[in-house]
Amino acid sequence: MRILVLGGDGYLGWPTALHLSEVGHEVAVADNFARRGYDFEMGVDSLTPIEPLQTRLRAWQELTGRSIGAYIGDLCHADFTYEMISGFEPDAIVHYAEQRAAPYSMVDRKHAVYTQTNNVVGTLNVLYAIAEINPDIHLVKLGTMGEYGTPNIDIEEGWLEIEHKGRRDRVLFPKRPGSFYHLSKVHDSHNIEFACRIWGIRATDLNQGVVYGQQTPETGRDDRLATRYDYDAVFGTVLNRFVIQSVLGKPLTVYGNGSQTRGLIDIRDTVRCIQLACEHPADRGEFRVYNQMTQAMSVQQIAETVAAASPDAVVIEHLENPRVELENHHYNVVHTGLVELGLQPHLLSDTLIESLFGITKRYAHRVRPEALLPTVQWRKTASRISD
Amino acid sequence: MRILVLGGDGYLGWPTALHLSEVGHEVAVADNFARRGYDFEMGVDSLTPIEPLQTRLRAWQELTGRSIGAYIGDLCHADFTYEMISGFEPDAIVHYAEQRAAPYSMVDRKHAVYTQTNNVVGTLNVLYAIAEINPDIHLVKLGTMGEYGTPNIDIEEGWLEIEHKGRRDRVLFPKRPGSFYHLSKVHDSHNIEFACRIWGIRATDLNQGVVYGQQTPETGRDDRLATRYDYDAVFGTVLNRFVIQSVLGKPLTVYGNGSQTRGLIDIRDTVRCIQLACEHPADRGEFRVYNQMTQAMSVQQIAETVAAASPDAVVIEHLENPRVELENHHYNVVHTGLVELGLQPHLLSDTLIESLFGITKRYAHRVRPEALLPTVQWRKTASRISD
Numbered sequence: 210m211r212i213l214v215l216g217g218d219g220y221l222g223w224p225t226a227l228h229l230s231e232v233g234h235e236v237a238v239a240d241n242f243a244r245r246g247y248d249f250e251m252g253v254d255s256l257t258p259i260e261p262l263q264t265r266l267r268a269w270q271e272l273t274g275r276s277i278g279a280y281i282g283d284l285c286h287a288d289f290t291y292e293m294i295s296g297f298e299p300d301a302i303v304h305y306a307e308q309r310a311a312p313y314s315m316v317d318r319k320h321a322v323y324t325q326t327n328n329v330v331g332t333l334n335v336l337y338a339i340a341e342i343n344p345d346i347h348l349v350k351l352g353t354m355g356e357y358g359t360p361n362i363d364i365e366e367g368w369l370e371i372e373h374k375g376r377r378d379r380v381l382f383p384k385r386p387g388s389f390y391h392l393s394k395v396h397d398s399h400n401i402e403f404a405c406r407i408w409g410i411r412a413t414d415l416n417q418g419v420v421y422g423q424q425t426p427e428t429g430r431d432d433r434l435a436t437r438y439d440y441d442a443v444f445g446t447v448l449n450r451f452v453i454q455s456v457l458g459k460p461l462t463v464y465g466n467g468s469q470t471r472g473l474i475d476i477r478d479t480v481r482c483i484q485l486a487c488e489h490p491a492d493r494g495e496f497r498v499y500n501q502m503t504q505a506m507s508v509q510q511i512a513e514t515v516a517a518a519s520p521d522a523v524v525i526e527h528l529e530n531p532r533v534e535l536e537n538h539h540y541n542v543v544h545t546g547l548v549e550l551g552l553q554p555h556l557l558s559d560t561l562i563e564s565l566f567g568i569t570k571r572y573a574h575r576v577r578p579e580a581l582l583p584t585v586q587w588r589k590t591a592s593r594i595s596d
Numbered sequence: 597m598r599i600l601v602l603g604g605d606g607y608l609g610w611p612t613a614l615h616l617s618e619v620g621h622e623v624a625v626a627d628n629f630a631r632r633g634y635d636f637e638m639g640v641d642s643l644t645p646i647e648p649l650q651t652r653l654r655a656w657q658e659l660t661g662r663s664i665g666a667y668i669g670d671l672c673h674a675d676f677t678y679e680m681i682s683g684f685e686p687d688a689i690v691h692y693a694e695q696r697a698a699p700y701s702m703v704d705r706k707h708a709v710y711t712q713t714n715n716v717v718g719t720l721n722v723l724y725a726i727a728e729i730n731p732d733i734h735l736v737k738l739g740t741m742g743e744y745g746t747p748n749i750d751i752e753e754g755w756l757e758i759e760h761k762g763r764r765d766r767v768l769f770p771k772r773p774g775s776f777y778h779l780s781k782v783h784d785s786h787n788i789e790f791a792c793r794i795w796g797i798r799a800t801d802l803n804q805g806v807v808y809g810q811q812t813p814e815t816g817r818d819d820r821l822a823t824r825y826d827y828d829a830v831f832g833t834v835l836n837r838f839v840i841q842s843v844l845g846k847p848l849t850v851y852g853n854g855s856q857t858r859g860l861i862d863i864r865d866t867v868r869c870i871q872l873a874c875e876h877p878a879d880r881g882e883f884r885v886y887n888q889m890t891q892a893m894s895v896q897q898i899a900e901t902v903a904a905a906s907p908d909a910v911v912i913e914h915l916e917n918p919r920v921e922l923e924n925h926h927y928n929v930v931h932t933g934l935v936e937l938g939l940q941p942h943l944l945s946d947t948l949i950e951s952l953f954g955i956t957k958r959y960a961h962r963v964r965p966e967a968l969l970p971t972v973q974w975r976k977t978a979s980r981i982s983d
Binding site for chain 2: 385
């Protein structure tokens with residue numbers, strides 16, 4: 210298949226592109242390097258050094274003989290988006306090209322507006338391009354488990370069979386997300402479902418859990434193929450951040466009482482899920498949703514798991530929660546769709562965590578410790594509220 | 597109370613501002629004249645002549661001695677929005693300032709992107725301004741019944757008590773809107789609910805039905821106070837358009853079989869609903885939703901009602917539906933909240949329709965007949981779909 214990976218220079222877009230290339234697909238990536246720009250803005254960096262995209266692509270070709278195409282540009286520029294899709298003629302478009310950090314979207318008004326505009330407009334342009342250029346193209350869109358929030362009912366895969374006052378319907382699962390970033394993905398999901406309905410395009414919306422891990426078989430072949438390993442409080446996902454804190458001998462910083470439970474997934478399963486979704490496309494007109502996670506753990510459990518695997522003594526510290534989120538909530542998620550397509554999950558294990566310790570130790574000198582503590586407060590904008 | 601009416605130069609914003617002023621509130625309007633601009637773009641115009649805002653405001657002061665303030669600017673410019681809200685110090689903000697036509701949003705990609713960006717960013721700026729300037733300000737936001745779509749269950753007022761696999765929750769009513777415009781309002785509703793949750797602001801989201809009628813007691817006092825009367829296929833609401841078609845001796849153009857059922861409301865009830873919502877604010881942190889409609893009718897029934905009231909013989913014609921929408925669907929809507937606050941609905945009557953005939957005949961020479969037929973096709977972008 211011909212597969213275009215939007216956001217293909219990022220934490221997950223890059224390993225996904227390599228994996229799809231490795232298994233024999235014709236791959237191209239697109240990126241505007243927004244993610245590299247956020248580093249400059251926030252004064253942070255990936256713990257692992259990241260080569261320029263051109264170097265990464267040359268290294269992959271050197272090592273495997275396979276070439277991956279590259280389109281440099283911004284999805285919000287419709288001309289770029291249309292020309293790329295017309296030119297590459299993909300069978301599937303994997304769409305990671307969004308601002309993806311909840312804390313970044315909550316910095317202030319500008320960051321909220323940027324996140325929603327960037328994500329919603331980029332996706333609208335992709336939808337129109339598919340509808341106008343080739344509505345057979347399968348859109349594989351990355352959403353997040355955070356779109357659902359923490360309802361007091363079980364979380365189904367995107368749709369809900371409902372009975373109300375004696376009548377029945379199948380409705381989009383009602384969502385109550387927890388940041389302007391998560392909201393942008395909810396907006397996307399509604400727009401995509403509508404595009405499937407009116408234009409008959411095919412889409413798979415993947416509500417992904419928190420990803421952990423830094424290596425896939427492909428990125429592990431050469432240092433030049435490494436993907437990002439973010440540890441800062443804005444872009445670092447929780448397990449990766451805990452590993453880095455433990456290696457540095459810092460306390461693991463749990464927000465609130467740590468009972469908040471989240472879906473998790475290993476980076477190696479992420480790239481496999483994308484492959485499965487591409488190779489088993491949604492039907493024409495179908496808005497298909499999978500919950501792309503393999504297990505659920507509370508933040509406290511994640512901290513304790515990292516602490517137990519750590520060779521050194523580790524302290525777990527509870528900070529006042531900078532987010533507005535429920536603690537001690539119900540969390541039971543259906544996530545069988547991708548397993549039915551063939552996913553064999555890697556569950557979180559000591560082996561994985563130990564391999565993360567190795568990488569972390571190797572690059573520990575690159576850590577900027579001030580980046581580990583949260584600076585973005587969800588309630589901050591309301592700081593003038595007196596009651 | 598001090599009430600700021602955003603979009604106060606428009607079809608409903610203007611009569612709302614006059615009504616709130618009439619009943620004794622301190623009122624200011626804000627507008628960027630986008631609505632007047634759409635007329636130039638589409639080559640259409642209100643059937644009734646509309647004076648410049650400054651003339652309207654002077655006329656109101658002449659006739660009543662009451663003055664209404666005016667802020668000219670765009671909510672998407674945060675500086676304007678913040679300075680206006682800091683300067684006027686409203687107790688309530690009534691927010692009509694959005695692109696409000698489904699067909700306009702479906703013209704093409706640019707119009708979809710414009711509609712979602714304009715509506716979502718303008719509302720985000722208002723939310724941040726409230727949170728940062730005075731979180732006690734009550735936001736009264738105009739949504740639409742079209743956000744819900746046509747589920748096979750009864751439509752509740754914004755929230756739904758749900759039972760699923762033996763557990764219960766109260767969730768946002770799951771929505772499945774029918775245009776990129778309607779989607780923009782769904783995005784707004786999610787953003788507003790989140791702002792209530794994290795910042796403790798107060799908001800009332802009014803999901804309004806299709807408005808009919810052209811006069812309120814206030815706008816009827818003087819020709820210079822008239823509000824818009826749109827008859828074109830892009831901005832004209834269905835009943836107003838049918839009346840104009842009947843006066844012109846044109847067939848009433850029903851889309852599809854006409855069984856599509858919609859909530860309706862008289863323009864005099866709209867302004868009264870806004871007054872009631874303002875005078876009975878939501879609690880701090882509350883996201884309160886009312887369905888602002890007073891009766892439901894199918895498009896066919898509306899056409900037959902207009903035909904029956906018409907002094908001349910009227911033909912009803914069925915056009916191929918340019919929209920993608922269900923026919924012969926369930927439609928039962930709860931709309932008791934505003935009645936509990938004191939609304940006494942005007943139901944659609946021959947008297948109302950007859951008064952519309954009078955206005956229409958007076959201005960019939962201004963009609964551009966080519967504007968009556970639909971030009972925007974929901975499926976158009978997908979015209980290259982072969983199957």
